[in-house]
Amino acid sequence: DATRGTSGDCQPCPCPSGATCAVVLTTREVVCTNCPTGTTGKRCELCDDGFFGDPLGQSGPVRACRACKCSDNIDPNAAVGNCNRETGECLKCIYNTDGFFCDRCKEGFYGNALATNPADKCKPCSCSLAGTVGRQTSCSQVTGQCQCLPNVAERDCSTCQPGFFNLQSGNGCERCNCNPIGSTN
Amino acid sequence: PRPDVHPVAPGTHLLFAQSGKIEQVPLDGYNIKKEEAKPLLHIPDRVVIAVAYDCVEKKVYWTDITGPAISRASLSGGDVSHVVTTDLQSPEGIAVDHVARLLFWTDSMRDTVEVSKLDGSQRQVLFDTDLVNPRAIVTNPAYGRLYWADWNRDGPKIEMSNMDGTERVVLVKDDLGLPNGLTFDPDNQQLCWADAGKTPLASVRDSQGGVYGSSPQAEEADRRRDPVPVRALISFGRNLYYTDWRREAVVAVDRQSEKETEEFLPQKRSRLYGITATSTQCPQAYNYCSD
DSSP, rough: TTOOSSSTTTOOOOSSSSSEEEETTTTTTTEESSSOOTEETTSSEETTTEEEETTTOOTSSSSHHHHOOOOSSTTTOOOOOOOOOTOOOOOOOTTTTTTTTEEEEEEEEOOTOOOOOOOEEEEEEEOOTTTTTTGGGOOOOTTTTBHHHHHHHEOOEEEEEEEEEEEEGGSEEEEEOOTTTTTTO | TTSOOOOOOOSSSEEEETTTTEEEEEEEEEEGGGOOOEEEEEEESSSSEEEEEEEETTTTEEOOOOOOOEEEEEEEOOOOOOOOSOOOEEEEEEEEEEETTTEEEEEEETEEEEEHHHHHHHHOEESSSSSSSEEEEEEEGTTTTEEEOOOOSSSEEEEEEEEEEEEEEEEEEOOOEEEEEEEEETTTTTTEESSSSSSSSSEEOBBBTBOOOOOOHHHHHHHHHHOEEEEEEETTHHHHHHHHETTEEEEEEEEEEEEEEEOOOOSSSSSOOOEEESSSSOOOOOOGGGG
């Protein structure tokens, strides 16, 4: 209030340098209006959308706001709220990835979430329902191997091992028991 | 009235979200009166995404993903209040049916399309299947219809249903990249969208509530151009206004000539999100939801 005629009429903005501020008349609350890039909040104490950190060190050491670090598995433009503004936990992983940094494949997918080409990232497990233990849909994150029932083969548990048959039983494959003399193989 | 809320003067304004605030800028005809831009609302601890306007009560509705919450305020004097605060994760799109007094929104983490009365009561989930990244949503009050876009990279699509959730159909799925913004032009019964991943602005016409399709000529022409970095758009008269994430600007495009007519760079340089227009007239309409 510059009209009272005291030395305390005008006070510096409680904002980082470069920011301007304004007083909300009813509450007399001071609000920063032009926070530095990547920061926001009444005192520029928060990180803007797409950034994370703790610019004023309100819950620990000061961490300047940095862009979300999500292993190139977010869409920085099309998506909003890509990471938690304080912890940086990634919230909008794409390409079937998951995890704090979108650094692993999500449940039901396998491959290398950190591969550069999206097509090489995470592929669906596609486990064969009949050949997989407990009809699971998840597989090994790295190899993509589904957990096969006894005598079932292939990554996706889709065929019987040589010499076995009846995958559709849902209990694994049975031995063929062919007579070696009358069989060709 | 709250002093941090600047009342909107009579006449049409653009309202757009810029992180912790909603800005207003008047239109003089179709020209943006840049020097008269000012904040409508300061919400510094929130990230405002989508904005929608109710021309009957002259209120602005918005989604914020930090609350998360859906809130509203009047254009004349504040009255800021929360409408929905529970069971929200990432509310990103919002639309108002001014005729039936309904609010629609999308949630890209719950993967839902939801509806309630304008005060948040009688809330219902309209859809919770076959949704991956639903964002933009608009209404066609005259036909009681709802349109929304899902920018799922593995199967982007624009869908339509009646406002009661019946007759859900996929309107567009071919030649889509990242369908980001949607707007409905009631004068021409035309749905326009912005595709941030592939072709720029395109549209389909709602012909008497049944036949849909995209225009082959438009698509052919569009393929030769670069994608437009659009976050949200609004159709107003002969113009489209959109928020551009590369330039951090509000851009005006003449729909007929498909030429950019104006660019408005807000004083604060940070991300722009939803945009809407507060037109002075409220289109007269009636639909089955208003019973």
